[in-house]
Amino acid sequence: EDQVTQSPEALRLQEGESSSLNCSYTVSGLRGLFWYRQDPGKGPEFLFTLYSAGEEKEKERLKATLTKKESFLHITAPKPEDSATYLCAVLIYNFNKFYFGSGTKLNVKP
Amino acid sequence: EPEVTQTPSHQVTQMGQEVILRCVPISNHLYFYWYRQILGQKVEFLVSFYNNEISEKSEIFDDQFSVERPDGSNFTLKIRSTKLEDSAMYFCASGPADTQYFGPGTRLTVL
Numbered sequence: 001e002d003q004v005t006q007s008p009e010a011l012r013l014q015e016g017e018s019s020s021l022n023c024s025y026t027v028s029g030l031r032g033l034f035w036y037r038q039d040p041g042k043g044p045e046f047l048f049t050l051y052s053a054g055e056e057k058e059k060e061r062l063k064a065t066l067t068k069k070e071s072f073l074h075i076t077a078p079k080p081e082d083s084a085t086y087l088c089a090v091l092i093y094n095f096n097k098f099y100f101g102s103g104t105k106l107n108v109k110p
Numbered sequence: 111e112p113e114v115t116q117t118p119s120h121q122v123t124q125m126g127q128e129v130i131l132r133c134v135p136i137s138n139h140l141y142f143y144w145y146r147q148i149l150g151q152k153v154e155f156l157v158s159f160y161n162n163e164i165s166e167k168s169e170i171f172d173d174q175f176s177v178e179r180p181d182g183s184n185f186t187l188k189i190r191s192t193k194l195e196d197s198a199m200y201f202c203a204s205g206p207a208d209t210q211y212f213g214p215g216t217r218l219t220v221l
Contacts, residue, residue, distance in 0.1 A: 032208050043114075043201050043212035044153065051208075087153065091208065096141065097166040098210065100153040 003027070004090055006101035013108050016077045021104045023088035024070040033071050035064050036087040038103065044087055047073075078108045112136045114213035116202050122219045126191050131216045133185045135204030142185045143203040143210055144177065146170070153201070159185065192220045 003026045013019055025033065032051050036044035048057040050066035057064045061082065063074040073086055085103040092099075115134045123129050135142050144156040157167045157177055164177065176188045185204075189196055197220045203210040 034209065036212075041199075041215075041217075043203075043215050046209060046211055049209050089153075095166055096158040096160065097155045097168070098143070099155070100145075102152045 004088060004099050004101040006086075006088055006104050008104060009102070010105045011107070013075075013078055013106070015079055015108055015110050018074070018076045018078070020075070021073040021086055021106070022070060023073070023101055025088075025090050026069075027090050027092050027099070029093035030090055031093045032091045033066055034089045034091070034098070035062075035071070035073055036089065038085045038087055047086075075106070078106070080108045080110050082106065083108045114202055114204055114211055116200075116213040116216050118216060119214065120217045120219070122221065123192055125194055125220055129189050129192055129218065131187045131189075131200050131202075131218070133187075133202030133204075133213055134183050135185055135202065136211060137183070139204035139206060139211075141165075141205050141207060141210070142177075142179070143205075144187045145201045145203065145212075146198040147201065147215075148198045156187070189218075192218075194220050196220050 005024050007022045032049050035047040038044045048064040053068045055066050061076050065072045085105045087103045089098040089100045117132045142159040145153050147153045155168050157171045158165045174190045178186050199215040201215045202213045
């Protein structure tokens with residue numbers, strides 16, 4: 001069965017304290033891995049798509065990387081406004097559906 | 111910047127009633143999706159829609175659910191006879207083939 005697991009469930013950081021979030025997956029035929037940010041009561045906001053192992057994408061303080069088994073979302077010098085739940089999702093070949101992980105809830109304290 | 115919009119933002123209904131949730135996808139997108147998120151739980155795929163037909167559906171998407179694209183802009187999710195466990199946020203998303211952009215969601219409360 002296809003699985004997407006995110007860790008940790010929750011992460012508390014001080015402003016400026018860099019860290020990484022993990023998304024591990026066991027799927028047959030990964031077509032793409034996606035990172036989203038979700039604020040309370042709102043829809044997921046698209047951040048990145050990664051397609052192949054070794055690929056990296058960056059946006060402001062965020063950098064996403066992909067291996068054959070997992071993806072990391074690195075947050076460099078986070079600010080309180082980076083506080084949100086970060087979701088990863090996978091899309092597999094021949095199926096037009098996305099599997100989401102449970103998310104990592106990030107809280108950045110000033 | 112174009113956005114996916116959803117109406118209503120909050121729907122309260124009695125158990126057994128029919129509800130229709132509405133979405134306006136981004137205009138040049140070809141793929142459309144519905145998801146739900148029960149409070150505190152993960153985003154769950156319901157159905158994907160392409161070329162005027164369902165392309166994938168999950169086990170959740172049983173005979174009580176249906177989707178339509180009644181015109182060139184709207185995309186609807188109908189729940190025929192709501193149950194208490196249907197209470198959740200329902201998100202519509204649209205996109206090109208390999209990504210998707212989400213709407214703000216409709217909070218459905220079934221009493």
